[in-house]
Amino acid sequence: MSLPASVxxxxxxxxxxxxxxGQVLSTADKVGYIGLLAASGLTAIExxxxxxxxxxxQLADAAETVAGIRSLPITPIALxxxxxxxxxxxxxxxRALNFVISVSASHNRSNVNRTREESLAELAxxxxxxxxVPGVRVRASLATAFGCPFEGPVPIAAVVRWVGxxxxxxxxxxxxxxxxxxxxxxxxxxxxxxxxxRFPGLIYGVHLHDTRGLGIANALxxxxxxxxxxxxxxxxxxxxxxxxxATGNIATEDLVFLCEEMGVKTGVDLTRLFEASRFLQSxxxxxxxxxxxxxxxxxxxxxxxxx
Ligand code: COA
Ligand code: ZN
Numbered sequence: 337m338s339l340p341a342s343v344x345x346x347x348x349x350x351x352x353x354x355x356x357x358g359q360v361l362s363t364a365d366k367v368g369y370i371g372l373l374a375a376s377g378l379t380a381i382e383x384x385x386x387x388x389x390x391x392x393x394q395l396a397d398a399a400e401t402v403a404g405i406r407s408l409p410i411t412p413i414a415l416x417x418x419x420x421x422x423x424x425x426x427x428x429x430x431r432a433l434n435f436v437i438s439v440s441a442s443h444n445r446s447n448v449n450r451t452r453e454e455s456l457a458e459l460a461x462x463x464x465x466x467x468x469v470p471g472v473r474v475r476a477s478l479a480t481a482f483g484c485p486f487e488g489p490v491p492i493a494a495v496v497r498w499v500g501x502x503x504x505x506x507x508x509x510x511x512x513x514x515x516x517x518x519x520x521x522x523x524x525x526x527x528x529x530x531x532x533x534r535f536p537g538l539i540y541g542v543h544l545h546d547t548r549g550l551g552i553a554n555a556l557x558x559x560x561x562x563x564x565x566x567x568x569x570x571x572x573x574x575x576x577x578x579x580x581x582a583t584g585n586i587a588t589e590d591l592v593f594l595c596e597e598m599g600v601k602t603g604v605d606l607t608r609l610f611e612a613s614r615f616l617q618s619x620x621x622x623x624x625x626x627x628x629x630x631x632x633x634x635x636x637x638x639x640x641x642x643x
Contacts, residue, residue, distance in 0.1 A: 339559050342601035344380055345591060346541065346567045347373050349616075350401070351382040351415055352585055353573030355392050357620065363397045365619050367404035372612035373570060374408045377604045378588070382434060382567075385415035386424040392577065399428040415477075417448040418455075422462040422474075431471045434511070435459055439498050440484035443515065447479065447578040456501055463505050475509035476502040477543060481527060483518025485579045492530050499531050499538070509539045511567065514554065515579050517547025521557035528561040541565030544586045546572065546626075551586035552594055559600065566591060571613040571625030587627030589613065593635065607634050 350370050354361055361369070370383055383405060389396035402412060406429065413432040414425040422433055437455040438444035444452045459476065466472040480487075481495045499510055512527060519527075528540060542558040544551045544567070555566055572587030592604045606629070613630050617623065629635070 337560060339598060339600050340562065340564045342603070343559065343564045343566055343595060345378060345588060345595075345602050345604060346380045346382060346413065346565060347378045347570060347588055348382040348543070348567045348585060349373065349569040349571065349573060349588065351385050351395065352567075352575070353569040353571065353616075354394050355385065356575035356577050356582065357394055357573070357623070359620060360394050361619065363400045363404060366397070366401050369612060369616055369619070370401075370405050370410075371408060372615055373609070374405075374410045376606075376608035376612060377602075378609075379410050379603070380413060380432075381410050382413040382415060385417075386421035386428070387415070387417050399424065402428040402430055416462070418450075418458050419461045419465070422465055426465070426469055426472060431473065433462065433466065433472065433474045434477055435462060435474055436477045436479055437498070437502070438479040438484070438515075439490050439495050440480040440487045442486035443480045443484050443579060446486065447576065452498070456505070459502060459507070460505050463507070473509070474507060475511060475541075476507045477511040477513050478502075479513045479515045479576070480579075481512040482514040482523055483516065485516045485581055489518075492527055495527055496530050496534050499535055503535050503538060508537070509541065509565075511541035511543050511565070513543035514545055514551075515576050516582050517545040517551060519544065519554050520550050521553050524554045524557045525561055528558065528563065532562075539565065541567065543567040545574065545583060546586050547581065547583045552590055555586055555591055556594065559595075570609060570627075571616055571630055572627040573616075573623075573625065584626050587625075587630065589627045589629040593629045610634060
Protein backbone atom coordinates (compact mmCIF):
# COMPACT_ATOMS: atom_id res chain seq x y z
CA MET A 337 0.00 0.00 0.00
CA SER A 338 1.50 3.32 -0.94
CA LEU A 339 0.28 6.75 0.01
CA PRO A 340 1.44 10.19 -1.14
CA ALA A 341 3.88 12.01 1.14
CA SER A 342 1.58 15.02 1.18
CA VAL A 343 -1.77 16.15 -0.19
CA UNK A 344 -3.52 19.43 -0.90
CA UNK A 345 -6.77 19.66 1.01
CA UNK A 346 -9.12 21.98 -0.88
CA UNK A 347 -11.48 23.42 1.70
CA UNK A 348 -14.95 23.78 0.17
CA UNK A 349 -16.89 24.54 3.36
CA UNK A 350 -17.55 28.22 2.58
CA UNK A 351 -19.08 27.21 -0.78
CA UNK A 352 -20.43 23.63 -0.68
CA UNK A 353 -20.95 23.75 3.09
CA UNK A 354 -23.04 26.92 3.08
CA UNK A 355 -24.95 26.54 -0.21
CA UNK A 356 -27.39 23.94 1.09
CA UNK A 357 -28.22 25.49 4.48
CA GLY A 358 -31.67 26.76 5.34
CA GLN A 359 -30.08 29.93 6.70
CA VAL A 360 -27.80 32.56 5.25
CA LEU A 361 -24.57 33.52 6.98
CA SER A 362 -23.77 37.24 6.91
CA THR A 363 -20.85 38.36 4.76
CA ALA A 364 -18.93 39.37 7.90
CA ASP A 365 -19.41 35.88 9.38
CA LYS A 366 -18.30 34.25 6.13
CA VAL A 367 -15.17 36.42 6.10
CA GLY A 368 -14.48 35.56 9.75
CA TYR A 369 -15.03 31.88 9.05
CA ILE A 370 -12.68 31.85 6.04
CA GLY A 371 -10.09 33.67 8.17
CA LEU A 372 -10.24 30.93 10.79
CA LEU A 373 -9.96 28.24 8.10
CA ALA A 374 -6.89 30.02 6.71
CA ALA A 375 -5.40 30.24 10.20
CA SER A 376 -5.49 26.44 10.43
CA GLY A 377 -3.05 26.21 7.53
CA LEU A 378 -5.54 25.60 4.71
CA THR A 379 -4.27 27.45 1.65
CA ALA A 380 -6.69 26.36 -1.09
CA ILE A 381 -10.16 27.49 -0.10
CA GLU A 382 -13.25 27.54 -2.31
CA UNK A 383 -14.65 30.71 -0.84
CA UNK A 384 -17.93 31.08 -2.76
CA UNK A 385 -19.67 30.52 -6.07
CA UNK A 386 -20.61 33.05 -8.73
CA UNK A 387 -23.98 31.57 -9.61
CA UNK A 388 -27.49 32.93 -9.93
CA UNK A 389 -28.57 34.45 -6.59
CA UNK A 390 -32.01 33.03 -7.33
CA UNK A 391 -30.54 29.53 -7.54
CA UNK A 392 -28.29 29.84 -4.47
CA UNK A 393 -29.31 32.83 -2.33
CA GLN A 394 -26.94 31.63 0.41
CA LEU A 395 -23.98 32.81 -1.70
CA ALA A 396 -25.49 35.93 -3.27
CA ASP A 397 -22.72 38.05 -1.68
CA ALA A 398 -19.92 36.34 -3.63
CA ALA A 399 -18.11 39.53 -4.67
CA GLU A 400 -18.35 41.04 -1.18
CA THR A 401 -17.01 37.83 0.35
CA VAL A 402 -14.03 37.84 -1.99
CA ALA A 403 -13.38 41.51 -1.22
CA GLY A 404 -13.40 40.72 2.50
CA ILE A 405 -10.72 38.02 2.36
CA ARG A 406 -8.29 39.78 0.06
CA SER A 407 -5.51 40.00 2.64
CA LEU A 408 -5.52 36.32 3.59
CA PRO A 409 -2.52 34.17 2.55
CA ILE A 410 -4.68 31.77 0.55
CA THR A 411 -5.63 30.96 -3.02
CA PRO A 412 -9.33 31.79 -3.14
CA ILE A 413 -11.22 29.50 -5.51
CA ALA A 414 -14.71 30.21 -6.86
CA LEU A 415 -17.15 27.76 -8.38
CA UNK A 416 -18.66 28.97 -11.66
CA UNK A 417 -21.50 27.49 -13.74
CA UNK A 418 -21.22 29.69 -16.85
CA UNK A 419 -19.38 32.50 -18.61
CA UNK A 420 -21.24 35.17 -16.67
CA UNK A 421 -19.99 33.60 -13.42
CA UNK A 422 -16.45 33.46 -14.78
CA UNK A 423 -16.51 37.15 -15.71
CA UNK A 424 -17.91 38.16 -12.34
CA UNK A 425 -15.37 36.03 -10.45
CA UNK A 426 -12.44 37.46 -12.40
CA UNK A 427 -13.77 41.00 -11.95
CA UNK A 428 -13.96 40.34 -8.22
CA UNK A 429 -10.29 39.36 -8.22
CA UNK A 430 -10.53 35.56 -8.19
CA ARG A 431 -7.87 33.79 -10.23
CA ALA A 432 -8.73 30.12 -9.56
CA LEU A 433 -12.00 29.16 -11.22
CA ASN A 434 -13.77 25.83 -10.69
CA PHE A 435 -16.17 25.13 -13.55
CA VAL A 436 -18.88 22.58 -12.84
CA ILE A 437 -20.30 20.24 -15.45
CA SER A 438 -22.07 16.94 -14.76
CA VAL A 439 -21.30 13.63 -16.41
CA SER A 440 -25.02 12.81 -16.37
CA ALA A 441 -27.34 14.85 -18.60
CA SER A 442 -30.15 15.09 -16.05
CA HIS A 443 -28.00 16.44 -13.24
CA ASN A 444 -26.44 18.99 -15.56
CA ARG A 445 -29.95 20.14 -16.50
CA SER A 446 -31.07 20.26 -12.87
CA ASN A 447 -27.91 22.02 -11.69
CA VAL A 448 -27.16 24.55 -14.42
CA ASN A 449 -30.18 24.34 -16.74
CA ARG A 450 -28.12 23.33 -19.75
CA THR A 451 -27.22 20.34 -21.84
CA ARG A 452 -23.71 19.05 -21.24
CA GLU A 453 -22.80 20.19 -24.76
CA GLU A 454 -23.98 23.71 -23.95
CA SER A 455 -21.90 23.67 -20.77
CA LEU A 456 -18.88 22.48 -22.73
CA ALA A 457 -19.32 25.26 -25.29
CA GLU A 458 -19.44 27.74 -22.42
CA LEU A 459 -16.29 26.22 -20.92
CA ALA A 460 -14.51 26.88 -24.23
CA UNK A 461 -15.41 30.57 -23.90
CA UNK A 462 -14.24 30.58 -20.28
CA UNK A 463 -10.89 29.08 -21.29
CA UNK A 464 -10.58 31.86 -23.87
CA UNK A 465 -11.34 34.47 -21.23
CA UNK A 466 -8.81 32.89 -18.85
CA UNK A 467 -6.15 33.06 -21.56
CA UNK A 468 -6.56 36.82 -21.70
CA VAL A 469 -6.18 37.53 -17.98
CA PRO A 470 -2.78 36.78 -16.46
CA GLY A 471 -2.83 34.22 -13.68
CA VAL A 472 -6.34 32.88 -14.25
CA ARG A 473 -6.59 29.08 -13.93
CA VAL A 474 -9.63 26.97 -14.67
CA ARG A 475 -10.21 23.50 -13.36
CA ALA A 476 -13.22 21.40 -14.22
CA SER A 477 -15.26 19.51 -11.66
CA LEU A 478 -17.20 16.62 -13.16
CA ALA A 479 -20.29 16.15 -10.99
CA THR A 480 -22.07 12.78 -10.74
CA ALA A 481 -18.89 10.96 -11.81
CA PHE A 482 -19.73 8.03 -9.52
CA GLY A 483 -23.51 7.95 -9.87
CA CYS A 484 -26.45 10.26 -10.50
CA PRO A 485 -29.47 10.88 -8.28
CA PHE A 486 -31.71 10.88 -11.38
CA GLU A 487 -30.11 8.30 -13.66
CA GLY A 488 -28.46 5.92 -11.21
CA PRO A 489 -25.18 4.32 -12.27
CA VAL A 490 -22.95 6.39 -14.53
CA PRO A 491 -20.84 4.39 -17.00
CA ILE A 492 -17.09 4.70 -16.46
CA ALA A 493 -16.77 5.21 -20.23
CA ALA A 494 -18.94 8.34 -19.91
CA VAL A 495 -16.67 9.75 -17.20
CA VAL A 496 -13.63 9.13 -19.40
CA ARG A 497 -15.41 10.72 -22.36
CA TRP A 498 -16.20 13.93 -20.46
CA VAL A 499 -12.72 14.09 -18.97
CA GLY A 500 -11.51 13.95 -22.57
CA UNK A 501 -13.96 16.63 -23.63
CA UNK A 502 -12.72 19.14 -21.05
CA UNK A 503 -9.07 18.16 -21.59
CA UNK A 504 -9.41 18.92 -25.30
CA UNK A 505 -10.27 22.50 -24.36
CA UNK A 506 -6.97 22.80 -22.52
CA UNK A 507 -8.12 21.97 -19.00
CA UNK A 508 -5.35 20.22 -17.08
CA UNK A 509 -6.91 19.91 -13.62
CA UNK A 510 -9.98 17.71 -13.31
CA UNK A 511 -11.90 16.91 -10.14
CA UNK A 512 -14.10 13.82 -10.14
CA UNK A 513 -17.07 14.53 -7.90
CA UNK A 514 -19.26 12.03 -6.10
CA UNK A 515 -22.17 14.43 -5.71
CA UNK A 516 -24.45 12.18 -3.66
CA UNK A 517 -22.09 9.56 -2.29
CA UNK A 518 -22.79 6.64 -4.63
CA UNK A 519 -19.10 5.78 -4.91
CA UNK A 520 -17.31 2.92 -3.21
CA UNK A 521 -13.55 2.35 -3.05
CA UNK A 522 -13.53 -0.21 -5.85
CA UNK A 523 -15.49 2.13 -8.14
CA UNK A 524 -13.20 5.03 -7.21
CA UNK A 525 -10.21 2.88 -8.14
CA UNK A 526 -11.71 1.80 -11.44
CA UNK A 527 -12.80 5.30 -12.48
CA UNK A 528 -9.43 6.84 -11.59
CA UNK A 529 -7.48 4.10 -13.33
CA UNK A 530 -9.62 4.37 -16.47
CA UNK A 531 -9.26 8.17 -16.62
CA UNK A 532 -5.53 8.09 -15.92
CA UNK A 533 -4.90 5.38 -18.46
CA ARG A 534 -6.60 7.40 -21.19
CA PHE A 535 -5.46 10.87 -20.04
CA PRO A 536 -2.28 10.38 -17.98
CA GLY A 537 -1.12 13.99 -18.13
CA LEU A 538 -3.97 15.50 -16.12
CA ILE A 539 -3.95 16.39 -12.44
CA TYR A 540 -6.85 14.55 -10.85
CA GLY A 541 -8.67 15.57 -7.70
CA VAL A 542 -11.67 14.10 -5.93
CA HIS A 543 -14.72 15.70 -4.36
CA LEU A 544 -16.49 13.19 -2.16
CA HIS A 545 -19.81 13.34 -0.36
CA ASP A 546 -20.33 11.05 2.60
CA THR A 547 -24.01 10.38 1.94
CA ARG A 548 -23.66 6.63 2.45
CA GLY A 549 -20.78 6.59 4.90
CA LEU A 550 -18.07 5.64 2.40
CA GLY A 551 -16.56 9.10 1.91
CA ILE A 552 -13.39 8.58 3.93
CA ALA A 553 -12.89 5.06 2.56
CA ASN A 554 -13.19 6.54 -0.93
CA ALA A 555 -10.69 9.28 -0.05
CA LEU A 556 -8.19 6.67 1.16
CA UNK A 557 -8.57 4.71 -2.06
CA UNK A 558 -8.15 7.87 -4.14
CA UNK A 559 -4.89 8.63 -2.31
CA UNK A 560 -3.71 5.05 -2.80
CA UNK A 561 -4.36 5.59 -6.51
CA UNK A 562 -2.06 8.62 -6.38
CA UNK A 563 -4.57 11.47 -6.00
CA UNK A 564 -3.08 14.37 -4.07
CA UNK A 565 -5.86 16.96 -4.38
CA UNK A 566 -8.88 16.30 -2.20
CA UNK A 567 -11.87 18.53 -1.51
CA UNK A 568 -13.37 18.49 1.97
CA UNK A 569 -15.68 20.72 4.00
CA UNK A 570 -14.97 21.72 7.59
CA UNK A 571 -17.38 20.04 9.95
CA UNK A 572 -18.73 17.85 7.13
CA UNK A 573 -21.39 20.26 5.87
CA UNK A 574 -22.39 20.43 2.24
CA UNK A 575 -24.61 19.18 -0.51
CA UNK A 576 -25.84 20.23 -3.92
CA UNK A 577 -29.29 21.86 -3.68
CA UNK A 578 -30.04 20.45 -7.16
CA UNK A 579 -29.29 16.81 -6.34
CA UNK A 580 -32.06 15.11 -4.38
CA UNK A 581 -30.74 13.35 -1.27
CA ALA A 582 -27.48 15.27 -1.14
CA THR A 583 -25.73 15.41 2.21
CA GLY A 584 -22.37 16.62 3.46
CA ASN A 585 -18.89 16.40 2.05
CA ILE A 586 -16.22 14.39 3.74
CA ALA A 587 -15.25 16.50 6.74
CA THR A 588 -11.94 18.30 6.59
CA GLU A 589 -11.28 17.25 10.19
CA ASP A 590 -11.81 13.59 9.31
CA LEU A 591 -9.62 13.81 6.20
CA VAL A 592 -6.83 15.65 8.03
CA PHE A 593 -6.98 13.14 10.90
CA LEU A 594 -6.84 10.22 8.46
CA CYS A 595 -3.90 11.71 6.60
CA GLU A 596 -1.81 12.90 9.51
CA GLU A 597 -2.29 9.67 11.50
CA MET A 598 -1.04 7.77 8.45
CA GLY A 599 1.93 10.07 7.85
CA VAL A 600 0.47 12.01 4.90
CA LYS A 601 1.23 15.71 5.39
CA THR A 602 -1.63 18.18 4.96
CA GLY A 603 -0.16 21.34 6.50
CA VAL A 604 -3.38 21.71 8.50
CA ASP A 605 -3.43 22.16 12.27
CA LEU A 606 -6.42 20.18 13.50
CA THR A 607 -6.77 22.13 16.74
CA ARG A 608 -6.97 25.41 14.82
CA LEU A 609 -9.41 23.84 12.38
CA PHE A 610 -11.70 22.99 15.29
CA GLU A 611 -11.84 26.71 16.06
CA ALA A 612 -13.26 27.37 12.59
CA SER A 613 -15.87 24.63 12.99
CA ARG A 614 -16.76 25.78 16.52
CA PHE A 615 -17.25 29.30 15.17
CA LEU A 616 -19.51 27.99 12.43
CA GLN A 617 -21.50 25.80 14.81
CA SER A 618 -22.06 28.67 17.22
CA UNK A 619 -23.03 31.04 14.41
CA UNK A 620 -25.54 28.73 12.76
CA UNK A 621 -28.70 27.96 14.65
CA UNK A 622 -29.73 24.36 15.16
CA UNK A 623 -27.00 22.85 12.98
CA UNK A 624 -24.87 20.06 14.37
CA UNK A 625 -21.72 19.39 12.37
CA UNK A 626 -21.49 15.74 11.34
CA UNK A 627 -17.68 15.44 11.40
CA UNK A 628 -16.82 12.46 13.60
CA UNK A 629 -13.41 13.84 14.50
CA UNK A 630 -14.91 17.24 15.40
CA UNK A 631 -17.49 15.55 17.61
CA UNK A 632 -14.81 13.47 19.34
CA UNK A 633 -12.67 16.53 20.09
CA UNK A 634 -8.95 17.14 19.63
CA UNK A 635 -7.01 13.88 19.43
CA UNK A 636 -4.50 13.17 22.18
CA UNK A 637 -0.88 13.20 21.02
CA UNK A 638 0.16 9.75 19.90
CA UNK A 639 2.77 7.92 21.89
CA UNK A 640 5.51 5.87 20.31
CA UNK A 641 4.03 2.99 18.33
CA UNK A 642 6.85 0.63 19.09
CA UNK A 643 10.10 0.53 21.04
N1 COA B 1 -24.15 34.79 -11.58
C1 COA B 1 -25.19 35.59 -11.24
N2 COA B 1 -26.33 35.67 -11.93
C2 COA B 1 -26.45 34.88 -13.01
C3 COA B 1 -25.43 34.03 -13.42
C4 COA B 1 -24.24 33.99 -12.65
N3 COA B 1 -23.23 33.18 -12.95
N4 COA B 1 -25.83 33.38 -14.52
C5 COA B 1 -27.06 33.82 -14.81
N5 COA B 1 -27.44 34.73 -13.90
C6 COA B 1 -28.73 35.43 -13.82
C7 COA B 1 -29.09 36.10 -15.12
O1 COA B 1 -28.53 37.37 -15.17
C8 COA B 1 -30.59 36.15 -15.04
O2 COA B 1 -30.97 37.15 -14.13
P1 COA B 1 -32.39 37.91 -14.27
O3 COA B 1 -33.45 36.86 -14.09
O4 COA B 1 -32.36 38.91 -13.16
O5 COA B 1 -32.40 38.49 -15.65
C9 COA B 1 -30.92 34.82 -14.36
O6 COA B 1 -29.75 34.46 -13.62
C10 COA B 1 -31.27 33.73 -15.35
O7 COA B 1 -30.25 33.66 -16.32
P2 COA B 1 -30.11 32.41 -17.32
O8 COA B 1 -28.89 32.59 -18.13
O9 COA B 1 -31.43 32.23 -18.05
O10 COA B 1 -29.83 31.24 -16.35
P3 COA B 1 -30.74 30.00 -15.96
O11 COA B 1 -32.01 30.41 -15.35
O12 COA B 1 -30.77 29.08 -17.13
O13 COA B 1 -29.82 29.37 -14.80
C11 COA B 1 -27.61 29.11 -13.90
C12 COA B 1 -28.53 28.91 -15.09
C13 COA B 1 -26.33 28.37 -14.21
C14 COA B 1 -27.32 30.58 -13.73
C15 COA B 1 -28.28 28.57 -12.62
O14 COA B 1 -28.80 27.29 -12.90
C16 COA B 1 -27.35 28.49 -11.46
O15 COA B 1 -26.88 29.52 -10.98
N6 COA B 1 -27.07 27.30 -10.94
C17 COA B 1 -26.27 27.17 -9.78
C18 COA B 1 -25.74 25.79 -9.66
C19 COA B 1 -25.03 25.56 -8.35
O16 COA B 1 -24.52 26.45 -7.73
N7 COA B 1 -25.02 24.30 -7.93
C20 COA B 1 -24.36 23.89 -6.75
C21 COA B 1 -22.91 23.72 -6.92
S1 COA B 1 -22.52 22.33 -7.95
ZN1 ZN C 1 -20.26 18.92 -3.44
